[in-house]
Amino acid sequence: MNARAAELRSKGEDVFAFGVGEPDFEPPQFVLDGARAALEKGVSKYTAVTGIAALKEAVCARTTKVRGWTPKPNQVTISVGAKHALFNLALALYEPGDEVIIPAPYWVSYPEQVKMFGAQPVIVETDEASGFKMKPEAFAKAFTPKTKAVILCTPSNPTGSAYNESELRALLEVWKKSDAWLIVDEIYADLVYDGFKHTSAATIASDLLDRIVVIDGVSKTYAMTGWRVGWSITPPALAKKLDVVQGQSTTNASAIAQYAAAAALTGPQEAVEQMRATFEKRRNVMVEGLRSIPGVSCRMPEGAFYAFADCRSLYGIPYNGKPIANDEDVAFFLLEKAHVAAVPGGAFGAPGYVRFSYATSEDRIRGGIAAILKAVEAAKKA
Numbered sequence: 265m266n267a268r269a270a271e272l273r274s275k276g277e278d279v280f281a282f283g284v285g286e287p288d289f290e291p292p293q294f295v296l297d298g299a300r301a302a303l304e305k306g307v308s309k310y311t312a313v314t315g316i317a318a319l320k321e322a323v324c325a326r327t328t329k330v331r332g333w334t335p336k337p338n339q340v341t342i343s344v345g346a347k348h349a350l351f352n353l354a355l356a357l358y359e360p361g362d363e364v365i366i367p368a369p370y371w372v373s374y375p376e377q378v379k380m381f382g383a384q385p386v387i388v389e390t391d392e393a394s395g396f397k398m399k400p401e402a403f404a405k406a407f408t409p410k411t412k413a414v415i416l417c418t419p420s421n422p423t424g425s426a427y428n429e430s431e432l433r434a435l436l437e438v439w440k441k442s443d444a445w446l447i448v449d450e451i452y453a454d455l456v457y458d459g460f461k462h463t464s465a466a467t468i469a470s471d472l473l474d475r476i477v478v479i480d481g482v483s484k485t486y487a488m489t490g491w492r493v494g495w496s497i498t499p500p501a502l503a504k505k506l507d508v509v510q511g512q513s514t515t516n517a518s519a520i521a522q523y524a525a526a527a528a529l530t531g532p533q534e535a536v537e538q539m540r541a542t543f544e545k546r547r548n549v550m551v552e553g554l555r556s557i558p559g560v561s562c563r564m565p566e567g568a569f570y571a572f573a574d575c576r577s578l579y580g581i582p583y584n585g586k587p588i589a590n591d592e593d594v595a596f597f598l599l600e601k602a603h604v605a606a607v608p609g610g611a612f613g614a615p616g617y618v619r620f621s622y623a624t625s626e627d628r629i630r631g632g633i634a635a636i637l638k639a640v641e642a643a644k645k646a
Contacts (some may be wrong), residue, residue: 265595269605280632281604282620285421287487287543287569291528292535295486298490298527302520311516314507315342315495319522322529323480323495324624331464331478335497341506344517345453346481346494351377352513353496356505357445359384364557367398368613371421371449375613383412387613392574396423400434407438413445416465419452422612422619423572424547424565426456429463436469447477451494454485454536456538456567457544466497474499484568485536486528488624493517493525543569543622546629550622553633557640569623572609576616581643591616601639604632632633 269279290296316318320337328334343349350373358364360382366374367388375385388406390396395406415422416435419426427435439446446465453462466476496506516522547564554562557578575594580587583597591608595618598604609617622629 265393265599265605265607268596268599272599277603278597280602280604280628280635281624282622282629282632283607285570286489287484287539287623288538288625289487289542291486291488291491291524292531294531294535295488295524295528299520299524301406301527302523307519307523309519311519311522313511313516314503315340315517316417316522316526317517319493319526319529322526323497327478327480327497327531331462332467333464333470333473335466335478336500338500339497339503341496341498341503341510342517342522343496344477344514345483345492345595346449347373348492348514349479349481349494349496350374350447350449352506352509353447353476353479353498354378354383356502358412361410363408363410364412365403365406365414365444367416369396369420369422369609370415370613370619371417372611374415374417384410386411392561394463395563396420396425396572397427397431398513399433401437403435403440407442411442411444414439415446415447415449417449418453418462419456419565419567421452421568422570422607422609422614422617423563424568424570425563426460426462426566429461429468432465433442433468434526438463440469440472443475445475445477446472447479449479451479451481451484452568453480454542455540455569457540457547458564460566461565462567477502478552482525482528485539486525487539488521488525488528491518491521491524493521517585521618546622546626547571548622549626549629550620550633553629554620556633557636569621571620571622572614572617573620574616575618578640581640582646591618594618597643598636598639601643602632602635604636 320340354377358381362383478497562573593609608620
């Protein structure tokens, strides 16, 4: 998909980039100022493996303010993005024979990282009718004596769905009966809409923080994907293990990027709210546009910047001499005929769906939707 999209662009074609998982904004000015200030001070050496003190303290303060619980700096491991934090955890925790519960649809790296270390992902299916949220009954059935961990992402990539407090409490009641780790990816927690209130599992289950891990970072909230700064908040004993793991791989995250991330967390947050509000407007345009395509359905997501559309109604449309038969065919059809780049749902464990990112302007979203409608209408007449 990426190679074909790049080929089209190289030929001068206009491609609507609805596949990318990063904000189209630049980081707020105070973040850039923080990076410049660090450069002027000569920040160019190694830092402590698990991060600079200023950033760890900023993570703790920000967690207290927006998540409602207070970790300590010795629980924080600064990594090269949230994906790296998850990889470090996989290396520190998973062994052959372990099982890790993951609801589907899931971010593509969750099961792959589990498998890389010989453990087995146990996928719990959800559906659009349930808001792509795992039911406690299905969750309970997934546990076995081999269950090592559970990975939750709320709000979710790819669906944008998020658990409200009562839904999360119900899942935690199931999890509490096990001795498994709970790993909660909160990278999109600041990007929620329609007044939705994100609730952190660590706030609800404060008596079980000895086996809760929170993953977060600056990539999505502050439009800093390329700066590669994420973190895990873990019990101190696990943080020490992560120090060993990271010390033998990347060592520290970029020193300059860490200072920029500290500036992001401690600076004025008005720009963050502006970006969130803009995403909310774009979400509405994208979802309404997808719903305007005959037969396509799309639920309104609570957060993140993805719309997850059921595109099975497009099966049977002629494409490349044969009928469209799956979500991958749909995605390639959209790319070739509408020049819209999106991601087939099979990659996320949800065949039949396609993920559309609305991390682009409203004009681009409307243009892409119009191109899809034109392509679909032309194909149906062929």
